[in-house]
Amino acid sequence: MAHLLDFEKPLADLEAKLAELRQFEADDGSVDLSGQIEALQTRVDTLRQSIYRGLTRWQRVQIARHPERPYTLDYVDALTTGFVELHGDRLFSDDRALVGGPATFKGSAYGGDDRTVMVLGHQKGRDTKQRKERRFGMPNPEGYRKAKRLMEMAAKFGKPVVTFLDTPGAYPGLEAEERGQAEAIARNLLVMARLPVPIVVVVIGEGASGGALGIGVGDRVLMLENAWYSVISPESCSSILWRSWDHKEEAARALKLTAPDLIQNGIIDEIVPEPTGGAHHDPAATFEATGQAIVRALDALLPLDSEALLDQRLAKLDALGAFREAAPAA
Structure with a gap:
């Protein structure tokens, strides 16, 4: 290796x-x-x-960031045929950190049916040139607006949406803030909450904060065994709480950001198993397990009409989180 x-x-x-x-x-x-x-x-x-x-939680974070781990376009190549990448948000420009387009999901290879889907996902890049071009998978607002455009296109033609999450976060540059990063992500949350077609989300690597959530609202949320998904990265959490990155392992434990943590808390619906050592040790086996999980999700969602689908999605979102009511003061 x-x-x-x-x-x-x-x-x-x-x-x-x-x-x-x-x-x-x-x-x-x-x-x-x-x-x-x-x-x-x-x-x-x-x-x-x-x-x-x-594996500790921090070790799983390290595996999720492994540079040889399969990225979104690797999953697209393995799980679909006829992928046509669409570009641009029709407002500013194209964002290479977030890719998407229609494709035929090879469901028959994984125990289901072949069907057209709209695929979206973060793409980090393999070499220095690609990583610079794609900003290590950190989208600008135009990336999220492109995703919104493609999801609305999927709804227009009645096609399910499949998204792949793998980002250190939304791009934090000045130009992103000038063009409305927070508004673009928030708009996507609203659109995805109301989208009248099935949405299957797969966390394949890093799922950091709003950068991931901007394409992460789904009817079924699947997560690879060694991926992580959290409101903040362990390093950033450590730097805020301890003014140093030295406590990142402690932060990872406290954040409970791994797949077993999240399924226990009802944040995700299914853990997709990885080969021993991580997805990069046997990508073919990882693609097989992911394809089967997507088939199960789509088979459960496609029979639902739009009203039932949205009711179920709303109930799922309402059930997230927990709180405790304090006793009234004497």
Whole structure:
């Protein structure tokens, strides 16, 4: 693996030793190292399971940010055919940090039916040039206004919407504020709450604050096992509360931003399993599990008429959160 996370280094060291043993045995056929190889393989397997079964919240955040992790366009390529990317918000410009367009979802490959959907998602970029062009997946207001235009187009033609969330947040630049970043996100929340077609949201990596929520209001919210979804990143939370990034791990624990936390609190509807080590270790298996989860969501939503769909969506949104009433003062 080209990029190792800190907690993966002991495993990488063992795997390197295992590879050396195998290579040595192959080069010198007179030496039988099968016993040592088998014992070391057992140690590798045991350590791998120990690491990935006991991930902390901060470690899951690190996996969600892995540069080799599949991004939105990878899911689009794997799960759909005939994708036509549409550009521009018809007000200012096109935003490369948020991509979208109609496509045929290959539902038949995952136990469902093929159908036309409107796909939207954040796109970070693979190399330095792309990341600069796409601002690491942080949209400007025109990105959210483009998304709004495409969702309204989907509603006009009666097609479901599938969104993929993977952003460190909405772009915080001066020009974004000048063009109405908060208004653009808020407008999308209103539009998505009222959209008369099914909306399936998939959190595939980072789901930070309003940057994610701007395309994150859905009838079904799916979340990959090692993704995170929160009102703020651990680093930003740490810098606000402790005036330092040094407490980011503590902040991650307090935010309860992982998939198991969120399904327990009713924020998401389903956890999509990832291969051991994360989605980047076996993208094909990740796409398979994601496709199956989208099929289940669409099969549950498409039979509903618009009125029932909106009633169910409103009830879902009303049920989010919890509060405690204080006893009246004596």
